[in-house]
Amino acid sequence: MSKKVTSNIKNKRRSFKVTDIIKLIALLIPVVQLLRQMKNGQK
Incomplete structure (x- = not known):
């Protein structure tokens, strides 16, 4: 369970970074x- 949660958090962080780059x-x-x-x- 913990592994899935951490992977989801990492994916969310990556997506946020991508959206931030697009905004910039x-x-x-x-x-x-x-x-x-x-x-x-x-x-």
Whole structure:
């Protein structure tokens, strides 16, 4: 029983990490686009 519980917790942690990465990427994409626009504007 304990082994199954620990494996489930590990899987949940992994999924949370993946979702956190996706959220970070989603936030970074618009920031990168804004930075590129600023660089293009300066040139």
